């Protein structure tokens with residue numbers, strides 16, 4: 001069985017590069033591999049705290065881009081041009097504030113949303129799926145036709161149905177695991193491209 005190593009290679013690498021979390025390496029790997037971000041893009045990053053993904057996304061879009069992070073927790077000092085919103089993404093008012101802050105049809109929605117774990121597997125799974133479906137609904141509102149989404153998902157439960165739901169909304173869906181994900185974790189990422197237009 002995999003052992004949990006809080007101070008593993010990625011933790012040390014994050015510290016050495018001045019990144020707030022090892023999570024940054026996950027989005028760095030995904031956007032590099034899948035060539036998902038162009039300069040000047042508009043991005044919404046759901047579940048952004050403490051801000052690891054924001055650093056990578058802000059760097060990738062450059063000063064004329066737009067990155068809007070949303071989280072229940074405050075995310076101190078977001079790197080320009082990123083801005084953040086404190087709020088619950090399952091709440092309609094937060095969704096409206098985030099969409100307004102993005103300022104136009106988004107090129108990419110990223111979601112690293114994860115619930116506070118209770119240790120009760122069925123409950124944690126249900127909470128994760130609830131957050132994922134809120135992220136998918138948000139993407140349905142915010143993305144431009146042809147836009148892309150990256151979303152954290154956990155293997156188990158309704159995994160097959162989740163992938164099918166994304167395939168309904170996007171032309172191309174792949175499921176990937178990142179090198180920075182902790183050994184033994186069931187965490188995966190859905191990379192979905194080509195958001196279908198709403199009337200298809």
Ligand SMILES: C[S@@+](CC[C@H](N)C(=O)[O-])C[C@H]1O[C@@H](n2cnc3c(N)ncnc32)[C@H](O)[C@@H]1O
Pocket residue numbers: 021023024046047048049050051052053054070071072073087088089090112113114115116131
């Ligand atoms: C794994 S962390 C994200 C790490 C982040 N990507 C980074 O690079 O630093 C998951 C985040 O999801 C947030 N979250 C959980 N439920 C949420 C909700 N309903 N609305 C907004 N954020 C939520 C948590 O507060 C937590 O900060």
